Amino acid sequence: MDTIYKRRSIRKFQQKSVEQDLLLKIIKAGMNAPSAVGQQPWQFVIIDDKQVIEEVVKVHPNAKPAMNAPISILVCGDLDKERSQGNWPIDCAAATQNMLLEIASLGLGGCWLGIYPREQRINRLRELIGAPEHIVPFSLIALGYPAEELAPKDTFDAKRIYYNSWSKKF
């Protein structure tokens, strides 16, 4: 699937906003990820308030790409929806990856900024958006129309494939 290779981490964005129907398409892609026992333990916060982003960057320097992105989407785990214990971060990761692929397939660019499992980042973000304790900020996706072009990349490594047993390479 070409989109898998087209998707690169984009950190430079045009100062052009992202249309609302595209934003909803991206979140819809996230909501259609598989989850353990179909629990869908997620919530989504669209952030375009630069003051929030400025505060995030203070505790999370690697989140700087969000500073010049017109929009960011915060994917949160919702512990109240979890029925298969310990699976919510896995489900939220699948949702985040779906969203990054949808972003790439729409001709937009995005970057996955990790929040979970770093306590300080989680707590500060939860505070900034005013969410209750059972909401756990998981990933922040900075996105927009790209202002940099990165060629597709392939990181295939045949040495990492085994056959039935660790002692047998495929």
Added chain:
Amino acid sequence: MDTIYKRRSIRKFQQKSVEQDLLLKIIKAGMNAPSAVGQQPWQFVIIDDKQVIEEVVKVHPNAKPAMNAPISILVCGDLDKERSQGNWPIDCAAATQNMLLEIASLGLGGCWLGIYPREQRINRLRELIGAPEHIVPFSLIALGYPAEELAPKDTFDAKRIYYNSWSKKF
């Protein structure tokens, strides 16, 4: 992206093997997932030995779909490759999701059978494939040519979208 909606959890398979070039395409899709600081903390084990699968099912009854799948792929975390602590399961989840999408886009069917974070499943699988301690079985993907047809599904839920703050719906 249509493939996101076409991907359904397929649990019934034809007794037809999967061509090797398709298997490699699927693993390649996994290896091209994003990972924290680009660490790629993963390894892949192709399993077609039914004795291994039978033993897995004993500690993991939900893994039964793998019994009638011609092939399964075990995605493992490799702790020796982890540079961003605590991120390897997130990276392996993104890899698993890429693989499920590639499977769907190739006209095959697959099912994500969770291993991590269940200790018993992890230990038994590690033992069965004879892997060292730093290898952590993460997910088992049962796959093959589908023997059931499931219509695309959409689990979008507008109530789960917020705008800058938990007190404001989008």
